[in-house]
Each structure stands twice: as structure tokens, then as C-alpha cells.
Amino acid sequence: MPATELDLTNAHLPDLSSVEIEPTLTAIDLTANRLRTLDPRLLELQGLKSINFRQNLLANVSAWSGSSCKGALEDLEFRDNHLSNIPSLKGFTELRRLECSYNQIRNLLPLADLDSTRLEELYVASNKVTAIAGLSHLTTLTLLELGSNRIRAIEGIDSMTNLNELWLGRNRITKVDGLATLTNLRRISLQSNRLASMAGIEACTALEELYLSHNGISVLEGLSALTGLKILDVSSNRIAEIRHDDLAANTQLEDLWLNDNKLPAIDAAFDKALDPVRHSLTCIYLEGNPCSHDPQYKRKLCNMLPKLKQLDANFL
Incomplete structure (x- = not known):
């Protein structure tokens, strides 16, 4: 039977000259090779649905814009290469997942040409992106990962009403904004930004997981509408008090991370x-707070919280 899959993971190939590329291929994995250019034969595969270039040495993949698989490709991965630009993906109508993390990409504007009305997951983490732009038409996205970039504002995503997960940790964001329409969000990460306030998070009424560690937050707020919240991480902030009504609406909360604050x-x-x-x-x-030095620390918390199974890193 004609081959439909090719797996060359960890083959350490500098090129594909020694490899037969069957025209019937629908899935190719080239992870952990030493490829610097795109083999022209890959661009001729009309039925290709998935291709993975993770951990190679690609610096320019603009040729991918001329691929023959535009009407078939569903999964495209360029993670961990040397790309400075995302190739134009105009005409790629079936793409569902695009992974470009760990490169040197400075902007997202080439994605404005992406024709897919099916894209569900977009990963451009650990790059040099300064703004969220060119994505507003990607209304089918359920996951957006832009962590570890240089983004200063949450913007241009209000049309993404199907988003379930938004990952923006390790950026330069100063304000929780632009989330009013994202009522289907289940997870959001704004860890390691420049937030002084949580105000604005109240719009995300379906949130189950909220990650806000390593910011400058001093007060818990905006939690009253998050009745389904299960995980709240506000560790490594400046919180000196939990007020009597701060968690009044969060009766489903299972994990509460308050370590390295000022309680x-x-x-x-x-x-x-x-x-x-x-x-x-x-x-x-609660470790890293003054209260954790209490000689009765463990006993007090176990008495307060009858269902407690883990205190800091210790399972009870």
C-alpha cells in the first residue's frame, strides 16, 4: 500500500535528499533534525494534513506559502526554529492548529491573511511579539498562547468569543483589559506581567482557572462573578490581607496559591x-508569608480546612 505517514523524529538529518517522499503522504514528523531549508518535494504534497518541523534550524519558510496542500493541511508546526517571520498562510482553508513558539518572530501580522475558518489552536509563545494584531478574524480559536513575548496590552481579541484558554504570562501587560466579550474563557494566565490590579477579570464569568502570580497585586478583587473558579494563583504578589468577602462567591475553589505574599x-x-x-x-x-512562621501553622490550617490534602508542597 502507498505510504501515508513518514516519521523521521530524531534522525538528525541536515536535509532530506536521502529520503523518498511519497506523493501519498498525509502526515510527516521531522522533529529534531538539522534542516535549514524546505525540501521542494514537501511543497508538492497535495493531501498533506499534518507536518511537524519542531527543533530544526529553519530561518526562512516563506516558500511554504506556495504549498500544494492548502486545501488539506490541518496541523502545522514550526516550533523551536530560527524564524523571524510567520509565512503567509493565505489559502490554507483547513488549518486547525498552528504552532510557532520558540522562534524570533516580532509580529503576528502575516496571520491576517490566514483563510482558515477552522483554526482552533494558535501557539506563538517565547518570541519577540510586541502587540496582538492581525488575529481578530480568527473567531474559531479556542486556545491562544502568546506567553513570553513583549506584549504590553490585551487587545484585538474581543471577537474571539469561543476562546477557552488564553495564555499571556511573561509579557509586559499593565492592565486586565479587553476581556469583556470572552465569556467562555475557562483558563487565563497573566503570570509575570506588570499588573497592579485584578480589576477587569470579572468579565470572564466562566473562569475555572486564574493564574496571576508574580505581579504587583495588593488586593483580591473581581472575583465575585467567578462562581465556578476552581484554581486561583496569586502567589508572589503584595497581598497583605484576605478580606472577609473576597472569596464569598468562590465556593467551588479547590486550589488557592497565596505563597510569597505579605499575609x-x-x-x-x-x-x-x-x-x-x-x-x-x-x-x-502560604509559604513565604510571615504567617507561615507560626509554630501552629499546619495544625491551624488543618483545623480551618477539613478537606485539605496539600499544604504548600506537602501532601497531608
Whole structure:
């Protein structure tokens, strides 16, 4: 039978001259080779549905714009190469997943030409992107990963109402904004940004996981509308108090990460603040706070939280 799959993972090939490329191929994995250019034979494959160039040495893949598989390709991966630009993907109508993380890409504008009305997952993490632009037409996206870039504002994504996951950690964002229409978001990460406030997160009423560690947040806010929240990570911030109604609506919360803040004591006020989550919390992190030096630290928390299974890194 004609071959439909080609797996050359970890073959360490500098090129594909020694490889037979069957015209019937629909899936190719070229992970961990030493390819610097695109073999022209790959561009001629009309039925190709998936191709993976992860961990190669590609610096220019503009030739991919002329591929013959535009009406078939569903999964395209250029992760961990040396790309400075995303190739034009005009005419690629069936693409569902695009992975371009760990390159040197400076902008997303070439994606404005992407014709696919099926794209569900887009990964451009760990690049040099400065702004979210050229993506507003990608309304079928369910996952957007732009972590570890140079983005300063959440913008240009209000049309992505199908988003379930938004990953923007390790950027330069100063304000939670542009999320009002994203009512289907289940997970959002804004870790390691420049936030001083959580205000704006209240629009994401379907959130189940919220990651805000390593910012400058001093007050918990915007949580009253997040009634389905299960994981809240506000570690490594400047929080000195959990007020009595901060978690009032979060009765399904299971994981609460508050380590490396400024919480002073495990006292009656702290006990009252945890009352709404007393019977849902199974994991809490408080190490790195002054309160963690309490000689009765573990005993007090176990008494407060009867379903607790993990305290800091220790399973109970």
C-alpha cells in the first residue's frame, strides 16, 4: 500500500535528499533534525494534513506559502526554529492548529491573511511579539498562547468569543483589559506581567482557572462573578490581607496559591475570610508569608480546612 505517514523524529538529518517522499503522504514528523531549508518535494504534497518541523534550524519558510496542500493541511508546526517571520498562510482553508513558539518572530501580522475558518489552536509563545494584531478574524480559536513575548496590552481579541484558554504570562501587560466579550474563557494566565490590579477579570464569568502570580497585586478583587473558579494563583504578589468577602462567591475553589505574599497571621480574621471555601479547598500554599512562621501553622490550617490534602508542597 502507498505510504501515508513518514516519521523521521530524531534522525538528525541536515536535509532530506536521502529520503523518498511519497506523493501519498498525509502526515510527516521531522522533529529534531538539522534542516535549514524546505525540501521542494514537501511543497508538492497535495493531501498533506499534518507536518511537524519542531527543533530544526529553519530561518526562512516563506516558500511554504506556495504549498500544494492548502486545501488539506490541518496541523502545522514550526516550533523551536530560527524564524523571524510567520509565512503567509493565505489559502490554507483547513488549518486547525498552528504552532510557532520558540522562534524570533516580532509580529503576528502575516496571520491576517490566514483563510482558515477552522483554526482552533494558535501557539506563538517565547518570541519577540510586541502587540496582538492581525488575529481578530480568527473567531474559531479556542486556545491562544502568546506567553513570553513583549506584549504590553490585551487587545484585538474581543471577537474571539469561543476562546477557552488564553495564555499571556511573561509579557509586559499593565492592565486586565479587553476581556469583556470572552465569556467562555475557562483558563487565563497573566503570570509575570506588570499588573497592579485584578480589576477587569470579572468579565470572564466562566473562569475555572486564574493564574496571576508574580505581579504587583495588593488586593483580591473581581472575583465575585467567578462562581465556578476552581484554581486561583496569586502567589508572589503584595497581598497583605484576605478580606472577609473576597472569596464569598468562590465556593467551588479547590486550589488557592497565596505563597510569597505579605499575609501576617493565621488568626480569626483569616479564618473568617476562608469560610466560603472551607469545604471546597483541598490545596493551599502560604509559604513565604510571615504567617507561615507560626509554630501552629499546619495544625491551624488543618483545623480551618477539613478537606485539605496539600499544604504548600506537602501532601497531608
